[in-house]
Amino acid sequence: MMTRKKCDSRLIGTRWKLPLQILALFSCLLVTGCWDRIEVNDLAIILATGVDTRDNQVELTAQIFIPRKAGSGSSSGTGSGEASQSGVTMIRTAVGSNVAEAMNRLQRKVSRNVFWGHCEVIVISEQASKQGLRQYLDFFLRYTQIREHAFVFSTSKKARDLLALLPPLERSSAESLREMSNLKLGTRVTVLNLAQSIEGPSRSAVLSRMLILKPTSGQSIYASDPYVRGLTLIKNDRYVKTVTEPMSVGVLMLLNQLNNIIMPVDIEGKEGAVSIRLSAMKTKLTPQISNNEWSMKIKVDAKGEVVLNTTSKSIADPHMNALIEQQWKKKLTGLAEDALKLSQKQLKTDFFGFSIQFRRHYPKQWKSHKQNWDEILENMKVEVRVNTLITSTGKSTDPQGVPGQSDRY
Amino acid sequence: MLQTEKVPYKEEFTSRLDDNHAVLQEVLGDNADIIFHFFQTGNHISALCVYCSSLCDSERLERQLLSPIVEDNTSSMSGISVPMSSVQNVHTIDQAILAILNGQALLLLEDQSIGRAYSVPKTASRAVEEPTAESTVRGPREGFTEDISTNLSLLRKRMRTPALKLIATSKGQYTNTDIVLAYVDGLLDPALLEEVGARLRKLHLKGVLESQYIEKGLADEQYSPFPQMIATERPDVVAANLLEGRFALLIDGTPFSLIAPVSIFSLLQSPEDYYENKYMSISIRWLRYFFAVISVMLPSAYVAITTFHQEMIPTVLLLSIARAREEIPFPALVEAMIMEISFEALREAGVRLPKQVGAAVSIVGALIIGQAATSAGIVSAPMVIIVALTGIASFMIPRYAAGIVSRLLRFPIMLLAGTLGLVGMMLGVLVIVIHLSSLRSFGMPYLSLSPPASAKGRKDVWWCHDAEEQANRPMIES
Structure with missing residues (x-):
């Protein structure tokens, strides 16, 4: 245990051996010069990608961050206002017979290494999705730099125009899009989700549809934001339909993705209406096969808070409360049924993932019947059960602002 | 068991004072501070007192040793009685020389083949002060001196x-x-x-x-x-x-x-860990472990990630870094090297300079160079933050010698990270880990978790040991 390493006399003789060896090793690293480092200064950081079509070719648009315009660190106090006016991002567009070729041509138009590792937003125009999403998806999931959790949006305009926007509030329109996705205003779909839902048994997908907000008068046409308006429905890998409110609310509800919404509810037989802010919603699909008859039970649990009451009745009144819940339930049921009708009868597409549930719960029956799934779906009996609960009346119980109200009691 | 360095002149004293004097004169005679003092005892016997005037308190020597002997009447060494406790019999010349050079006064008598060394030290040591290199908030404030x-x-x-x-x-x-x-x-x-x-x-x-x-x-x-x-x-x-x-x-x-023997963990422990509240000590100790890693790895991690693995940085952070780096003419590796080397230079200058000028160095270094370099666009602000953090981290290591190691190892790892990215950084770490696991301190593995003889065991590394105190804690009788 206590043996001390003896100092070899040869070692002392060649005392420079070790430092020389280390030096030689390090020069191997440095002298070759074939390091594949890329400085941040040499990167064109792409924040968003847009896919359009032009003359049956793919038009790829990249939104590139301009570091110089973002204002240099210390003087950001004065520079930031100006910076976003003149634009922190720029766009470059390239056309190619497929998306990979377009990307290759795009690099020729940019003086720095195009870097897709931070592309968190992909916008696919409805025009482009009519041609089929397959080729884009394969590329986005294969090319190593692109993140598979980039959010995917659709637009009825050109994706290029959406990316050209320089929003006054956010650093870039890519950031606006991402933030909106995080607010759950529409569906929250990543490249991976999109591919999975198209490749899955439901063979469909629902994307948020973005439009361009009209800029306030006097401002540049680019000084504007994208905004969410409706949903784009994709069947197989192609665009089929655009839905807007109120249909889109029903679709989101059945997708279990309805959030952040205030719904007006009319009260039958009473003057005025109440508005309910949705605080929690859960949609549960329960498939059932009995006597070879396929049916689906949809259970929706909605909780809400009253934010506006223009009727003359107090919400603290249990009868009124029950009435509101009942009316709300009626409204939600109506929305769900409309959405189901769209899915089953009109488009004959399983947007809500019924097939996934059947495959999960009845794998054998699914296997033998999946050929006639479209038929089964069309004629399936779907039962919608909505439970509503008003959890809060807001800050006030009684109706406010009614003339002479406090004299009544 | 232990032996002193060998000095020649192993022969014993003879009974002739002149011979003894001659030998001592030959060895020590050239020195200005060696005094050979001949005198007669009360009994008129020749006596020789040899001492080193720079080490002996001459006033005490005269009062306590020479005066009593001059009045003493005995003729043999053993008969001499002086009011001194630290007395040592000396038989050989080399012992005598060592004794004299240690600051003792050697007394030799005619017809005596034995000498006596009396300790009359002149103390020129500084007082016990607070240790400057290892200060603690709580705990004893005494530090060792040179004596x-x-x-x-x-x-x-x-x-x-x-x-x-x-x-x-x-x-x-x-x-x-x-x-x-x-x-x-x-x-x-x-x-x-x-x-x-x-x-x-x-x-x-x-x-x-x-x-x-x-x-x-x-x-x-x-x-x-x-x-x-x-x-x-x-x-x-x-x-x-x-x-x-x-x-x-x-x-x-x-x-x-x-x-x-020590292990790497004892280098990262401060005495205060045992003097402060347990939970406080544990958290601070873990903070120290964390920053010890930071002090070696942070600049290399920054260089590796920003030049090879940009996709690992959160988007918004990358945009900030890109913005800050836009004007910088150097690659990240060179930038890191410049900053780290100048930081080391600043630190060295701060240590060498007199205390009054030290403040000026920190002002020039930190404010002027740091601020000017960033605003001139030579060094990016994130790099300044990284270097500053690394500097703070290396100061957190309680043992100065271990802190130096982290400063030294940083540079090769930085080179590796700058050429091979995270792979290179891991290579560097592997080399260090291999070296550490083969290293022994007096036979004890350098990475061992427990001290050689202790009930504390491994727990002391990631926790503060208190089992002993728990067992012996007085219970409240109720």
């Missing part, structure tokens, strides 16, 4: 047990520096004790001016940058380590004494 007897008293005061053994020896052909090996009998592994003795015996040095001379000579692995002994100037740290089954070497002329 070994003061240091021994500080240690003995803390450990009042006969089990504390202090074995003296001396090293250095020309310095004859006193070295004291301290250990607690029963706690130190006897094999280890033997090993230390053997290594000390084998050690031949020209001189010992600081504990590093000894440390270098005793270390298991000469080429390792890692300290294999802890240097401390705190007596409480020495005492605590003796209780954990380690030994200490106290060296005359330096306030730093050495402790071994």
Whole structure:
């Protein structure tokens, strides 16, 4: 245990051996010069990608961050206002017979290494999705730099125009899009989700549809934001339909993705209406096969808070409360049924993932019947059960602002 | 067991005073501060007092030694009675020379083949002060001084047990520096004790001016940058380590004494860990471990990630870095090197300069160079933050010697990270880990978690040990 390493006399003789060896090793690293480092200064950081079509070719648009315009660190106090006016991002567009070729041509138009590792937003125009999403998806999931959790949006305009926007509030329109996705205003779909839902048994997908907000008068046409308006429905890998409110609310509800919404509810037989802010919603699909008859039970649990009451009745009144819940339930049921009708009868597409549930719960029956799934779906009996609960009346119980109200009691 | 350096003149004193004088005169005669004082005792016997005037208190010598002897009537050495306690019989010339050079006064009488060395030291040591290199908020404020007897008293005061053994020896052909090996009998592994003795015996040095001379000579692995002994100037740290089954070497002329065997974790422990509230100590200790890693790795991680793995940085952070780096003419590696080297230079300048000028260095360095370099676009602001964090991290390591290692290892890892990215960084880490796991400190593995002799065990590394205190805590009788 206590043996001390003896100092070899040869070692002392060649005392420079070790430092020389280390030096030689390090020069191997440095002298070759074939390091594949890329400085941040040499990167064109792409924040968003847009896919359009032009003359049956793919038009790829990249939104590139301009570091110089973002204002240099210390003087950001004065520079930031100006910076976003003149634009922190720029766009470059390239056309190619497929998306990979377009990307290759795009690099020729940019003086720095195009870097897709931070592309968190992909916008696919409805025009482009009519041609089929397959080729884009394969590329986005294969090319190593692109993140598979980039959010995917659709637009009825050109994706290029959406990316050209320089929003006054956010650093870039890519950031606006991402933030909106995080607010759950529409569906929250990543490249991976999109591919999975198209490749899955439901063979469909629902994307948020973005439009361009009209800029306030006097401002540049680019000084504007994208905004969410409706949903784009994709069947197989192609665009089929655009839905807007109120249909889109029903679709989101059945997708279990309805959030952040205030719904007006009319009260039958009473003057005025109440508005309910949705605080929690859960949609549960329960498939059932009995006597070879396929049916689906949809259970929706909605909780809400009253934010506006223009009727003359107090919400603290249990009868009124029950009435509101009942009316709300009626409204939600109506929305769900409309959405189901769209899915089953009109488009004959399983947007809500019924097939996934059947495959999960009845794998054998699914296997033998999946050929006639479209038929089964069309004629399936779907039962919608909505439970509503008003959890809060807001800050006030009684109706406010009614003339002479406090004299009544 | 321990032996002093060999000095020639092993022969014994003769009974003739003149012969003895001649030999001593031959060895020591050329020195201005060696005094040969001939006089007669009360009995008219010739006597010779040899002492080193620079080391002896001449007033005390006259009052306590010379005056009584001049009035004394005995004729033999044993008959002399003087009011002094520290007396030593000297038989050989080399003993006599060592005694004189140690500051003792040698008394020789005619017809006596024996000499006597009286200790009349002139103390020129500084007072016990607060240790400057290892300050704590809570805990004793005494630090070792350059005087070994003061240091021994500080240690003995803390450990009042006969089990504390202090074995003296001396090293250095020309310095004859006193070295004291301290250990607690029963706690130190006897094999280890033997090993230390053997290594000390084998050690031949020209001189010992600081504990590093000894440390270098005793270390298991000469080429390792890692300290294999802890240097401390705190007596409480020495005492605590003796209780954990380690030994200490106290060296005359330096306030730093050495402790071994050590592991890397003992380098990261501060004495205060045991003096403060347990939970506070544990969190601070973990913070220290974390920052010890930071101090070696942070610049390399930054260089590797920003030049090879940009996709690993969160988008918004990358945009900020891109913005800050836009104007910078250098690659990240060069930028990091420039900053780290100038930081080391600043630190070195700060240590060397007198205290009054030190403040000026920090102003020039931190404010002017740091601020100007960023605003001139030569160095990016994130890099300044990284270097500053690394600097703070290396100051958090309680042992100065271990802090130096982190400063040294940073540079090769940075080169590796700049050429091979994270792969290179991991290579560097692997080399360090392999080296650490093969390193031994006096036979004890450098990565071992538990001190040599202690019930504390491994728990002390990631937790603060308190089992002993728990067991012996007085219970409230109700």
